[in-house]
Amino acid sequence: MKKHLPVILTGSLIGVIALILVAMGNPANMGFCIACFIRDTAGSLKLHTASAVQYVRPEIIGIILGSFLLSLFKKEFQPRGGSSPVTRFVLGMSVMIGALIFLGCPLRMVLRLGGGDLNALVGLVGFAAGVGIGVIALNRGFSLKRTYTQNRLEGAGMPVLSTVLMLMVLLFPALFAFSTEGPGSMHAAVWASLAGGLIVGGMAQRSRFCMAGGIRDEMLFKDFHLLWGSVALLVVVIIGNLILGKFKLGFDGQPIAHTDGLWNFLGMALVGWGSVLLGGCPLRQTVLAGEGNTDSAITLLGMLVGAALAHNFGLASSANGATINGKIAVGVVALVLLAVTLFNTNRKGANA
Amino acid sequence: MKKVDARGCACPEPVVMTRNAIREDANGVEIIVDNACAVENITRFARNTGYQVAVQKNGADITLTVTKK
Numbered sequence: 001m002k003k004h005l006p007v008i009l010t011g012s013l014i015g016v017i018a019l020i021l022v023a024m025g026n027p028a029n030m031g032f033c034i035a036c037f038i039r040d041t042a043g044s045l046k047l048h049t050a051s052a053v054q055y056v057r058p059e060i061i062g063i064i065l066g067s068f069l070l071s072l073f074k075k076e077f078q079p080r081g082g083s084s085p086v087t088r089f090v091l092g093m094s095v096m097i098g099a100l101i102f103l104g105c106p107l108r109m110v111l112r113l114g115g116g117d118l119n120a121l122v123g124l125v126g127f128a129a130g131v132g133i134g135v136i137a138l139n140r141g142f143s144l145k146r147t148y149t150q151n152r153l154e155g156a157g158m159p160v161l162s163t164v165l166m167l168m169v170l171l172f173p174a175l176f177a178f179s180t181e182g183p184g185s186m187h188a189a190v191w192a193s194l195a196g197g198l199i200v201g202g203m204a205q206r207s208r209f210c211m212a213g214g215i216r217d218e219m220l221f222k223d224f225h226l227l228w229g230s231v232a233l234l235v236v237v238i239i240g241n242l243i244l245g246k247f248k249l250g251f252d253g254q255p256i257a258h259t260d261g262l263w264n265f266l267g268m269a270l271v272g273w274g275s276v277l278l279g280g281c282p283l284r285q286t287v288l289a290g291e292g293n294t295d296s297a298i299t300l301l302g303m304l305v306g307a308a309l310a311h312n313f314g315l316a317s318s319a320n321g322a323t324i325n326g327k328i329a330v331g332v333v334a335l336v337l338l339a340v341t342l343f344n345t346n347r348k349g350a351n352a
Numbered sequence: 353m354k355k356v357d358a359r360g361c362a363c364p365e366p367v368v369m370t371r372n373a374i375r376e377d378a379n380g381v382e383i384i385v386d387n388a389c390a391v392e393n394i395t396r397f398a399r400n401t402g403y404q405v406a407v408q409k410n411g412a413d414i415t416l417t418v419t420k421k
Contacts, residue, residue, distance in 0.1 A: 003396070076388055083362060138368055146360030149412075208389055213363070220364065221371065221397055279362035295362070 004228045006207035011229035013203055015236030017196040018111055019244065021059070024188035028246070028255035029115040032059055032200065033108035034282035035099035036256075038300065039307035039316075040184050044169075044176045047308035050316075052182025056169045058190050060286060061162040062197015067205040067290025068159040069198075074206070079155020081294030084144040087340055088295050091274050092302025093309065094333045095282060098270030100307065100316035101326050102126075103257055105282045106211035106271060110230060112257060114237025116249035119257050119264050126265035127272040128215050133341075134276020135219045142277065142345045147295060155292030158300065166194070183256055201290060210284040212275035256319070263322035266330050273337050277344075353379060359386040359413065366390040367397045370418060374403070380419035386412050394418070 018031020030036060036053075043054030071077040099105045102123050104112060109127060112120035134142075153160075169176060170190075179185040187193065203209070207229065214227035241247035251259045258264070275281045278299055280288065285303075288296035310316040315329040322330075354373045358366035366385050373381035380403060385391060391407060391414055398405045398418045406417040 078387060080360070083360070138364070143365055144362065147362065148360060208363075208392070217364065221367065221400070223397060223400060225396060279364070 004225055007209055007226060007229035008232040010200075010203040010207040010209040011232035012236045014107070014200050014209075015114070015233045015240060017200060018237065019240040021188045021193060021196050023244070024192050025186055026188050026193075027183040027186045029112045029117060030104075030108060030183070030256060031111060031196075032283075033104050033111070034060065034286055035096055035105035035303070035307070036103075036108060036183070038096070038282075038303045039100060039311070040179075042304050042307040043184060043311070044178060046177050047304065048311035050311040051177075051184075052179055053184040053311070054177040054179045055184040055187055056165060056176060057187070058166065058193035059197040059200075061166045062194045062199075063201035063204070063283070063286045064158055064162045064290040066198035066201025066203075067287040068156070068201075070202040070205045071291040076205075077155065077292045079150040079152050079292040079294065080147040081150050081154070081298070083147040083295045084344070085295060085298045087144060087344070088278060088299045089302035089305075090336060091278050091340060092285070092299035093306030094336055095271050095274035095278070096303040096306030097310050097315055097329055097333050098267045098274065099282070100310045101267030101322055101330060102264050102271065103317055106268075106275070107281070107283050109268060110211065110234050111237055112254065114234050115241050115254070116247045117254040117257055118249065118251045119254060119259055119261070122261045122264045123268040126268035127212075129265075130269035130272025130274070131212055131215045131276050132219060133269075133273045134212075135216055137341045137345055138216075138220065138276065140345050141347045142341060144277070144279075144295075144344055147293070150292075150294055152292075154294055157294060158289040158297040201287060204283060204287045205291060208284075209287075210280045212272060212281040213284065215272070216276050258317050258319055258321040260317070260321035263317065263327065263330070267317075267322075270330065270333050270337065277337065277340060353377065353417075354381050356381055356383040358383055358390060361385075361390070363389055364393060367393045370394050370397060374401070374418070378420065380417065383416050383418065385414050385416065390414075391416065
């Protein structure tokens with residue numbers, strides 16, 4: 001059990017901080033959501049014009065910087081990249097579109113479940129199915145090929161960009177769009193969001209916490225190590241919500257969610273599939289971008305663009321359910337993932 | 353013993369490569385990686401499946417010798 005302690009602690013701490021951030025103003029069941037927060041940031045940068053979801057979320061910046069600082073301290077900061085960057089950009093877009101059809105990344109899926117939102121349970125089944133497709137690909141030799149050493153500035157790209165963004169928001173807020181109503185207007189104080197992100201980024205860097213990795217490793221190797229982290233997160237959030245009187249079991253009337261089961265399932269299936277192809281869930285990609293992994297940095301940029309497209313083209317769901325455009329996008333993204341899977345699967349793996 | 357180069361491979365490929373090598377030769381495998389995460393993952397996999405691991409660092413490269421207990 002001792003070897004599982006770091007990942008269990010990380011899951012528990014993410015749960016506690018998520019509950020605190022919601023109590024301090026973040027939207028319900030959204031203490032953290034990598035997809036939603038990158039989407040909000042895209043809106044604040046005016047990459048999309050959905051006025052309800054525009055806010056530069058300091059949590060994302062905090063996670064990147066927390067991971068960056070801890071990896072420097074532990075001498076694990078390793079600038080590297082070059083493993084199919086364009087493909088990863090497209091996978092980032094794909095994962096984001098899937099997440100915005102469900103309305104949350106895998107992390108928020110568990111936070112929603114912890115709040116009693118049973119739509120997230122449907123999402124979880126879809127997510128596991130998607131991870132299963134990715135696992136089949138890995139077993140058949142799927143690889144996006146090797147990474148190579150990059151220079152330190154390239155590796156520090158995402159931490160530097162994040163710092164610049166945070167400073168610009170604080171010094172020149174007029175440059176950005178900020179929601180005055182809707183989820184984008186709901187947020188904890190900047191310092192609290194930033195501090196929460198820093199702690200989670202640091203902890204997740206140390207423990208390699210990953211929402212997709214848990215189910216994937218269980219399927220691939222019967223290894224439950226990472227899954228313990230997700231279970232700890234769920235347990236802490238359920239207990240916390242019960243204590244705070246915010247646990248509401250059911251499908252209907254859940255905050256920032258819809259009851260369209262098929263599309264909840266399919267949206268998260270895309271996220272699971274895409275996350276395994278990328279080598280980690282959106283949170284893990286954010287942490288790796290802080291560690292100097294430029295492929296993950298590219299993935300985050302793909303997610304940023306994916307979020308903008310999802311809102312500009314009406315792909316993102318709302319409380320009313322999935323849109324027609326969103327349903328078409330599910331088919332298109334599935335074809336994209338299939339093409340990426342087939343083109344990169346070879347018995348020789350990375351040596352192909 | 354089979355030698356595998358997993359340098360630059362993203363998670364969880366180094367572990368998949370280790371598993372595949374052990375399937376081919378149950379005595380073990382010598383695998384080279386270049387990051388701490390891969391070392392942890394391969395070590396955990398090896399111990400869970402009845403193998404022991406010796407770790408040797410050589411600059412940025414880390415060689416793991418996975419052998420039957």
